[in-house]
Amino acid sequence: MKLAIVRQTYNPNGGAERFVSRALNVLAQDTTLDVTLIARQWEDAAGWHTLTVDPPFSNRIKREAGFAEAAAAHFAEFDIVQSHERIPGATIFRAGDGVHAAWLEQYNRIQSPLARWAQSLSRYHRYILQAERQMFTHPQLRKVICNSRMVRDDIARRFGLADDRLTVIYNGVDTDYFHPRLRQPSLRAKFGLPENAPVLTYVGSGFSRKGVATALRAIVPHPDVWLLVAGRDKHAGKFQKLARALGVEKRVRFLGPVADVREVYGSADALILPTLYDPFPNVCVEALACGLPLLTSHGCGAAEWIHEGKNGWVRDALDVAGYQQAIGEWLAGRAAGTDYAAAARATAEPFTLDRMAAELQALYRELLR
Numbered sequence: 001m002k003l004a005i006v007r008q009t010y011n012p013n014g015g016a017e018r019f020v021s022r023a024l025n026v027l028a029q030d031t032t033l034d035v036t037l038i039a040r041q042w043e044d045a046a047g048w049h050t051l052t053v054d055p056p057f058s059n060r061i062k063r064e065a066g067f068a069e070a071a072a073a074h075f076a077e078f079d080i081v082q083s084h085e086r087i088p089g090a091t092i093f094r095a096g097d098g099v100h101a102a103w104l105e106q107y108n109r110i111q112s113p114l115a116r117w118a119q120s121l122s123r124y125h126r127y128i129l130q131a132e133r134q135m136f137t138h139p140q141l142r143k144v145i146c147n148s149r150m151v152r153d154d155i156a157r158r159f160g161l162a163d164d165r166l167t168v169i170y171n172g173v174d175t176d177y178f179h180p181r182l183r184q185p186s187l188r189a190k191f192g193l194p195e196n197a198p199v200l201t202y203v204g205s206g207f208s209r210k211g212v213a214t215a216l217r218a219i220v221p222h223p224d225v226w227l228l229v230a231g232r233d234k235h236a237g238k239f240q241k242l243a244r245a246l247g248v249e250k251r252v253r254f255l256g257p258v259a260d261v262r263e264v265y266g267s268a269d270a271l272i273l274p275t276l277y278d279p280f281p282n283v284c285v286e287a288l289a290c291g292l293p294l295l296t297s298h299g300c301g302a303a304e305w306i307h308e309g310k311n312g313w314v315r316d317a318l319d320v321a322g323y324q325q326a327i328g329e330w331l332a333g334r335a336a337g338t339d340y341a342a343a344a345r346a347t348a349e350p351f352t353l354d355r356m357a358a359e360l361q362a363l364y365r366e367l368l369r
Contacts, residue, residue, distance in 0.1 A: 001368065003027070004051075004074070006038045006083040006090065008067050019096060019147075019171055019282060020084060024048050026172075026357035033364075036078070038071050060124045068131065080364055082145075086131045088138040091367060094145040098279035099154050100128045106276040106299055107209060109318065136161065142367055145169050145360075147280035148301025167363060172356030173285045175349055180291035180341055182266035191253050191267055193226055198331060200295070201228040201268035203261060203283040204275075211274030211297070211317055212239050218272065218295075218323035220246055225327060227272070230264045232257045265290040270330060270340070275300050276317045288348035291341035295326055309333070311343040 005027075007020045020037075027035050028048045035048040042050060053070040057063035068087040075081045075089055083090035086100075097103075104125060108116050119125060135141065136159040144166050146152035152166045185195055193199055200219065204210045212229060216239065219225045229239070229252065236254060243249045258264055261283075265271075271287035272295040280301035284294055288305070294312035296303055306312040309329060315322035333340065 001032060001080065001364065002034045002036070002078045003364065004036045004038050004078040004081045006071055006081065006085055006087065007042075008039060008064075008085055009041045019094075022172060022174075022353055023356070023360065026353050027360065030357075030361065033361075038074060040067055061127045064127065064131070080367060083135075086128065086135045088131070088134045089140045090135070091140065092143045092145060092363070093135060093141060094147075095151050095155060096147055096279060098151050098277060099158060100125070100132050101158065102154055103277045106317070109276065110208060133159065141165075143167060143363060145363070147171055149304055150299075150301045151279045169356060169359045169363070170351050171280055171282055171285050172351055172353040173282070173289045173348060175289050175352055178262065178265065178286045178289035178348075180345055182262050182290055184266055187263050187267040190263070191228060191255070193228075193253070193267060197224055197226050198222075198270075198334060199226045199228060199268045200270050200272045200327070201230065201264050201287075201292070202272055203230045203264060203287070204273065204281065205231045205233055207231070207233040207235065207239050209276050210278065211272075211276070213242060214274040214318060214320055214323060215272045216243050216246055216248060216252065217320045218274075218327055219248055219251065221324055222327050222331065223251075225331070226251045226253070228253050228255060228264055228268060230255045230258050230261065261286070262290070265292060268292055269334075270295060270312075272323070273297070273300060273302075274315070274317045274323060278302075285348050285351060288344045291345045293330065293340040293344045295323060295330070305347050307343075311340065311347050 027033055036051050037048055038051045038053055040054045055066040055070045057066050072087055072089050081090040082092040082094060084094050084096055144155060146166060146168050147170060149168055152168050155161055156166060188195055202212055202215050215227060219227050240254055243252045265287055271292045274297050277299045284302035288294060294302060294306060296314060297317040298314060299317055303314045306314050313326035315326060
């Protein structure tokens with residue numbers, strides 16, 4: 001069976017790209033599949049064919065439209081095309097980035113009226129919204145892979161897709177590579193953390209969207225709690241300034257992009273991600289696999305896995321008081337001996353890479369029948 005996976009570019013820190021890499025690595029081991037990656041740029045190309053599609057572009061719209069047109073020209077060469085981009089005509093679309101309209105609605109919550117007005121006039125956003133609708137309503141589209149029920153229900157509501165065209169396949173994780181045994185006192189020393197302090201970590205780019213400001217404000221009333229912030233953001237200085245203004249600068253470490261995120265998980269006790277909109281971040285399943293309970297938002301697909309007070313807490317992305325209260329509960333539970341690490345690990349353990357691959361392979365066989 002000739003299978004094409006479509007993703008425009010590779011960013012080693014990107015959650016969608018990490019999913020594609022994991023899927024490719026597993027699917028390439030299946031001798032019944034002839035796997036080709038269609039991409040403009042990709043760094044890791046071992047174990048599968050790579051078809052480079054790199055038309056020139058002069059702006060964001062031409063970048064997206066040019067790649068979509070050039071990639072779609074090859075779709076007829078394959079039995080199944082699984083696209084991770086909003087390109088009409090694919091057999092399968094994996095909605096790893098969720099629904100663009102939903103993302104805009106959530107992002108508007110933290111924008112000024114002037115910024116919201118400018119966004120409503122953006123030709124780029126109008127292009128993405130149009131491409132998304134054309135893709136979801138295209139007759140060639142047979143299945144949509146959603147990485148959370150949140151995304152599945154949103155697509156069904158907005159685009160009228162029937163239940164049998166929507167399937168939820170959660171992100172898989174290497175449960176041996178991400179494991180509670182990563183916790184090492186030496187890692188805390190590397191980041192300048194007290195050995196026994198309760199440590200929260202945030203991992204991800206896009207600090208405004210994913211709630212770094214809320215995380216900083218959440219630790220203010222808890223003087224023993226430290227925060228690691230790992231990830232790239234061109235406005236990181238703004239958040240460092242906020243940490244100083246809040247009086248928590250000495251308890252916060254801005255690490256920038258890290259070479260091995262496992263060192264961050266191994267230094268922390270919990271993950272905090274008050275994100276406005278995230279269909280299902282890989283960092284959540286990775287952190288849970290490492291035994292870190294999760295403090296996240298209703299706009300995060302991983303909230304579906306959370307049992308309040310057992311393996312995490314869920315609050316509105318902008319509910320600072322709610323996160324402060326959740327941290328208080330977490331600290332009280334730690335003092336009482338609650339084993340949050342075991343509950344977090346047990347949550348992630350079923351969602352292995354092998355399970356993800358088996359679910360994808362079953363979907364392909366269903367479509368070929």
